[in-house]
Amino acid sequence: MQDAKGPDQLFQRALAEGEILLPKCDDCGAYHFFPRVLCPHCHGTAISWKQAGGKGRVHTTTVVRRKPERGGDYNVCVVELDEGVRMMSRVEGIAPGEVVIDMPVTAFVGEAEGVPAVLFKPSEG
Amino acid sequence: MTTELRGKSAIVGTGHAGLGEAHGLTAYDVMAQSALAALGDAGLKLSDVDGLFCTMMEDSMPALMAAEYLGIQPRFIDGTMSGGSSFVNYLTSATMALDAGLCDVALIVYGSNQRTASGRLVTASRPPAYEAPYNPRYPISAYAMAAARHMHEYGTTREQLADVAVAARAWAQRNPEAFERGPLTREDVLGSRMVGDPLTVRDCCLVTDGGGAIVMVRADRARDFPKAPAYVLGSAAASSHRQISQMKDFTVTAARDSGARAFAAAGVTPADIQAVELYDAFTINTILFLEDLGFCAKGEGGAFVEGGRIAPGGVLPVNTNGGGLSCVHPGMYGIFTVIEAARQIRGDAPGIQLKDIDLALAHGNGGVLSSQVTAILGSQNTL
Numbered sequence: 001m002q003d004a005k006g007p008d009q010l011f012q013r014a015l016a017e018g019e020i021l022l023p024k025c026d027d028c029g030a031y032h033f034f035p036r037v038l039c040p041h042c043h044g045t046a047i048s049w050k051q052a053g054g055k056g057r058v059h060t061t062t063v064v065r066r067k068p069e070r071g072g073d074y075n076v077c078v079v080e081l082d083e084g085v086r087m088m089s090r091v092e093g094i095a096p097g098e099v100v101i102d103m104p105v106t107a108f109v110g111e112a113e114g115v116p117a118v119l120f121k122p123s124e125g
Numbered sequence: 126m127t128t129e130l131r132g133k134s135a136i137v138g139t140g141h142a143g144l145g146e147a148h149g150l151t152a153y154d155v156m157a158q159s160a161l162a163a164l165g166d167a168g169l170k171l172s173d174v175d176g177l178f179c180t181m182m183e184d185s186m187p188a189l190m191a192a193e194y195l196g197i198q199p200r201f202i203d204g205t206m207s208g209g210s211s212f213v214n215y216l217t218s219a220t221m222a223l224d225a226g227l228c229d230v231a232l233i234v235y236g237s238n239q240r241t242a243s244g245r246l247v248t249a250s251r252p253p254a255y256e257a258p259y260n261p262r263y264p265i266s267a268y269a270m271a272a273a274r275h276m277h278e279y280g281t282t283r284e285q286l287a288d289v290a291v292a293a294r295a296w297a298q299r300n301p302e303a304f305e306r307g308p309l310t311r312e313d314v315l316g317s318r319m320v321g322d323p324l325t326v327r328d329c330c331l332v333t334d335g336g337g338a339i340v341m342v343r344a345d346r347a348r349d350f351p352k353a354p355a356y357v358l359g360s361a362a363a364s365s366h367r368q369i370s371q372m373k374d375f376t377v378t379a380a381r382d383s384g385a386r387a388f389a390a391a392g393v394t395p396a397d398i399q400a401v402e403l404y405d406a407f408t409i410n411t412i413l414f415l416e417d418l419g420f421c422a423k424g425e426g427g428a429f430v431e432g433g434r435i436a437p438g439g440v441l442p443v444n445t446n447g448g449g450l451s452c453v454h455p456g457m458y459g460i461f462t463v464i465e466a467a468r469q470i471r472g473d474a475p476g477i478q479l480k481d482i483d484l485a486l487a488h489g490n491g492g493v494l495s496s497q498v499t500a501i502l503g504s505q506n507t508l
Contacts, residue, residue: 008254034255034371060277060375062269063322064262076261078270078370088256088370097322101277112258 007035010049015116018109020052022083033085054107055123056081063096075099079120081107093121127392128359132508134220134231135347135354136467138167138340144453145304147238147334152181152247153194155455156236159336160195167340168351169230174340176201176228178215182237182247182456191234201228207364208491209404212460213498216341217360223343233463236336237455245332246456253368262321264406265329267369267493269321272409274375276323278424281412283323285427287314289408290327290450292436297447299437300476304333305451328408330449330458337460339467348505355467355485358507359390360500369493376424380417380488380497387486387499388419395419398501399482400469401441402462404490405448411435414488415443418499437477445469446476459489459498466502483507 007023011034014021023035027044038045061077075096080086091099092110104123109116140162143155150158156179164171177199181187188204203218205211212233219231239247252263261267275281291311297303314327347354363379363386366372388394395418403414412426420441421429429435435443444450446465449458466485468474483506489498 060270060274062266062273063319064260064266065319065321074260076259076266076270078375086370088259088261088368090259101273113260115258117258 007037007047011035012116015109015118020054020107020109020118021049022052022085023047024050031083031085033087052107053082056105056107056120058091058099058101058103058105059086060101061099073097079105087118089118089120091120091122128390130220130224131358131390131392132356132503133224133344134341135344135356136339136463136502137342137347137350137352137354138163138169139338139464139467140164140166141335141337141464143236143238144302144335145333146241148241150238152183152236152238153190154236155238155334155336156181156191156234157194159236159338160232160234163232163234163338163340166352169340171195171197173230174232175199176219176222176231178203178219178231178233179235180204180206180211181235182239183249185249199228207362207496207498209406209457209459210362210489210491210496210498211457213360213463213487213489213500214362216357216463216500217362219341220357220360223341229342231341232338233341233460234336234338235457235460237457238334239456240332240334248456256368256370264493265321265324268407268409269324270369271375271413271494272323272407275409275412278376279427281427283315284311285412285431286323286328286408287311288432289405289411289430289435290314292430292433292439293405293444293448293450295433295436296445296476297451300447300452302475303447303452304331324407330406330454331451333453333455335453335455337464339460339463352473353471353505355470355502355504356508358393358501358503359387360498361386361390362496362498364496367492367495372494376413378413378417378494378497380414380499383497383499384418384488387501391501391503393484393501398484398486399442400445400466400479400485401443402466402486403444403448403488404458404462405444405450406454406458406490408450410490411443413494414490418486418488442479445474445479459491462487462489463500470502470504
């Protein structure tokens with residue numbers, strides 16, 4: 001990934017190094033996610049990478065029911081970050097059914113399906 | 126404002142095959158049997174077909190596979206793939222192609238053997254890269270999250286969701302072609318296995334085999350066929366996203382836009398519609414689409430469907446064949462919304478035939494609430 005060029009490669013490389021970078025449009029100033037070569041809001045092509053603040057709220061959530069012998073139930077949710085972008089993820093550290101809409105959460109880089117991934121835990125305090 | 130295409134095309138044949146279980150048949154076998162059934166209904170032959178509108182779940186070039194299988198060389202092919210809404214969308218492209226003289230007999234067709242082949246949704250579609258690592262169960266996790274958000278914002282209850290399934294079953298019980306016709310109560314739905322909170326297995330559509338087909342011609346020929354035609358008065362498409370994580374408002378679908386434009390094109394309003402056929406992949410769909418199409422206000426869908434109000438004898442006939450929840454759901458259900466709407470107008474509905482239906486609405490959904498296509502069909506009286 002030394003020669004990462006495209007937005008997806010750049011995002012994934014940062015993630016592999018433990019960093020969550022978000023694309024931000026130089027023209028309109030809005031963040032977007034997933035990474036791409038243009039801003040989906042104003043269609044500008046000057047995009048900068050910004051370190052994510054890591055704070056957000058659960059926008060919506062579900063529990064995927066799975067038999068215990070296959071690993072048991074797990075959470076799938078969509079989180080809205082304070083930067084205004086949303087991403088699919090899961091909240092770890094609490095039971096999947098305890099994840100509720102509007103719950104404040106904090107991002108960390110973990111692993112999902114064997115690849116580096118943005119995960120969340122309940123915010124403290 | 127109505128459009129120039131209002132009433133320019135008509136459905137003169139519908140057909141289906143392999144509803145439920147189509148043992149020993151491939152998806153293309155079911156597709157072809159459906160085509161023959163619809164052409165038979167119209168009194169036409171495969172050799173008359175010069176416009177083909179088709180997509181399937183298992184290939185990237187399904188329209189070509191279908192044309193080859195059927196032994197036809199169409200002058201016009203549309204294989205646009207927007208999921209289950211594709212077949213409602215083809216009403217627009219078929220009307221345009223017919224009106225422009227690019228074809229004279231349009232065949233819209235679909236077939237699937239997913240139930241007997243694998244017992245689950247068959248799809249050539251890949252999970253989106255930024256969602257796949259979290260293992261959402263496709264497509265239920267997406268609809269579950271829409272339902273959760275609707276419950277959060279509007280106080281919609283699991284009981285109201287369950288009532289959608291109960292109403293669908295009540296229609297299906299009167300339809301000999303429907304796959305699930307056993308009794309179903311609100312308590313049955315609530316007490317069945319949870320699959321993706323807040324949706325139980327009874328909040329989810331069936332997994333069946335089945336195919337459907339529609340034959341369309343220009344309106345000026347529509348009265349020359351064996352049965353009454355159903356005219357396409359208006360149709361419109363809208364899309365809002367592909368991946369559920371990109372849906373801007375989980376409680377509002379693009380049906381608000383597709384519906385408004387379809388009604389404007391047809392020159393009618395929701396109050397005029399006598400039969401409503403919605404793509405009910407999950408119980409939340411029916412609530413969302415009734416709201417977004419203007420049958421009730423946003424947030425009031427739960428109350429609108431409660432206690433049999435969309436069941437037989439209720440205030441609005443919705444999914445009169447039993448829908449994807451209880452009649453048939455072979456991977457993509459969209460074509461069956463059009464078939465049932467047309468059959469209500471043409472007077473050959475297999476279940477409850479409603480009286481004097483002049484206006485019916487068919488609404489297709491594709492992806493994960495991603496693509497919405499609305500069509501309004503009318504009888505000769507509406508021209």
